[in-house]
Amino acid sequence: MHISSVTSRKSLQRILGSSRSYLGAYNVTGRFLSNGPKFAVKAKRSDLTVLSASAVVALAVFQYKEYSRTKLELSAEETTTTLLNWSGTHVVQVDNNRYWEPETVQEVEDIVRSCHKRGQPVRPIGSALSPNGIAFHQNGMMSMANLDRILQVDVKNQRVTAQAGARVSQVVDALRPYHLTLPNLASIAEQQMGGFIQVGAHGTGRSIAPVDHYVTEIKLVTPAKGTITLTKDDGELFELAKVGLGCLGVVVEVTMECVPAHRLVEHTFVLTREEAVTRLQELLTEHKHMRYMWIPYTDSVVVVTNDPEDQVKEIPKLKKISEDERFAPLRDLMLELSNEWPEPYTKESLQSIGFGELRDALLAIDPLGIKHVKRCNEAEAEFWKRSEGYQVRPSDELLQFDCGGQQWVWEVCFPTGTQEKSSGNDMDFMTELLAGIEREEIPAHSPIEQRWSASSSSLMSPAYGPKDGLHSWVGIINYLPSEDEGQRRDISELFTGRYCNLMRNVGQAVSATSHWAKLERPKSMWQLVDTQLFLQTRFPLRLFNEARDIYDPKNILGNDLLNLVVGKPGTK
Template structure:
């Protein structure tokens, strides 16, 4: 939406000089959500923002960031407010390790602005194109058992509300209850105009990638959760392969480990190239990377279970050939390629804490028990589940609206299922969409209540079935 606003010809406005684009279609990154919006406003100053929100002329106005959310959380046909031009970094306090910025500042630009000061953000989600307002308001997260979702790094914030005045400045010392609600407020309490974010010292991470079986994961899980500052699992459905990606910071003064060159890219993608030549001989795989090869393979028959099993097996072999180590700055390590256009549904649920060592004979923690049952469900119902199913962890957030709301020592697991949209043919995209909705509904029917699943705010979908909608409202 911001890209659209930046190049739109503003032809209509309100009497305070804040202009809006003509009615036009705005689409999210995956092309899965679109809205025919009557007005898209793009204020350039906080004064324009305040006048717009407080004018009383609009029955509905929703702030939008980079329009990345899979569910189009910011989309509203009656009016949207782009924060893309309010993108300044206002102040860096090196002593407190804090940065004050406007809500439209993008994660990528903020990181580069902090670099000369020897600071960086505590954690990152998978991509860095988010605006800081949306990044915090939906409770985005990275991974690390002792690291909270990003809303917990907000130290102070300013929100503009329709009631008038210069806006509310909130912090843990000033209006603490409202502050907790507003940190992860999905824009419902007002438009976030400014944020002060707690940073950390810039640091390099040593990242390790390897594969394991589900049995090995269950045996080593408690050790790995404590051993690595950041860890995620990528489960490959219909296989016995789990990809583990884990990292720890280099300590000050520590020499970087010597990196041994791994298998060449051409060798790593061989299993996918071989399969593509079998199932789509007219497609030239030359110069295709891993993600492109997977898209081309899935395009052949994305909803055929047996075909998806073959694709997933080839992906598992790719990851077995990709084991290795790398060293880089944390922002380069923690951001990663999510693949092509896709549907994704991510849930969070509590899984205890890490304070007490679990006895060796203790039952499986809920995070791995959930994955065991989810994988069994996929096999039982022969779901054409694309890879990977990504599993990450955070500590609790003090924000009541966070899916990971809890005490600082609580542990929460986040699990995302996925289906790619490798085709431009609308009928085929619709079929994948319907299959994915059925996949997500089955997950909630089978496991939702048992594990107290809460959906990520940027990925929750409004139910259409009256009974499901009633249950969804009660849960929220």
């Protein structure tokens, strides 16, 4: 069996360059280290070589558990490919004769045509970053990783055209020499462009829409109608296809608006809950980008704002706090808790562990113990208080941030007034959610992230709405901090059960709908019925499924999750 991410072997060889010979005889593991993404190549002996290079950054985020292919494994005995999503929450095994890695649009067309004729599923997959594994289908998948060319940078009209398999970070790098960048980024930039728009990824900023809104042209290979190119002139079909969930056709090319490259001034500081509520409108209005990170069981809300450097008159000079002082709350807690272990942590051993890794290590001790989680959250709150300050960097660097390790996450979106003025239900939502967590003593890990966006013009976007609309996005999280299967199972049960049920109940009053990449399969028949009825009121599913019936009548592009919650092609 071949265990892999969605990056093809050929893509791995291209990225690794001179290290390609390692692929046959070495186990390759991608992970985040304390000072950024690195790629570790572990020999079958005990030696370990760490390659630190931007060329392999994509591999780090895929969180490979293993990529081992010896010459023997490359024989005919290897018949399946196993794919794991970045969160480590979903896995799928596909027969190799039903897993394709095309390198050209022509090959995509040939594969889709053949599969349509036979009724063979062929779900397109990007970087497998979606927490719910929305691109997975055990009966057939097509990796877009090899279609990764940047086709055109139109400086005059400020647009870029890229193949669907190009990573967002590649596009940003290609735009840099032209002093352009993308209008916004999600929390990470290793998505492929196709998946980036198809699931409605978003950043934060009251006047900035989700990324799909900025698409001006999209090329799809459809099962029934061949290859089509859509623009705004195509009306409803174009607006459906931008967030098409991979169901209307295989996206092969995307053209998106760009903006002039710029540097941002980022300010990180901590407010109390009351201050976060009372200052919300001020912060939304005064800053181009703004997000909250609520820390459960504490009176701390981390605020991160970003503004163009040329619009910031003066950057206050703050007293610089050393890294030892910043990390002391977390390191001291770990030293205390590991003191009686056979091999306890030491001050020296903790020096090389970054924030995300250290939080994971602390939580792994007792991730569902309410007292322990409270202590971890309190230590994190103190870390952020000691990390207050400013930094100035290019926008594409600051709009990305560390999402932590493997995790369960669920994010919802709901309308909250206009860009001119929030209706206040965003703060009501958070107040009720936090109260519910504390009342039910849910071991909620930190943070609960809250972001805002303008409306999207895409009909299937969770943020679809009037042009002046404002939408809030709230994401809850529980990390999977160890490889202990029993522990991971217990965390999964808690998160997908009590925790998600709480947010679902809180969200009913504001018509909160799930981010498409984070919508999990309903756990009961009643929950399924509720989900189906709600989505029918929130999205134009009849129109969407009518379009699917035209372009994919045999439903070779869908999967079990989407068939369940949005219906099949032609569903009324």
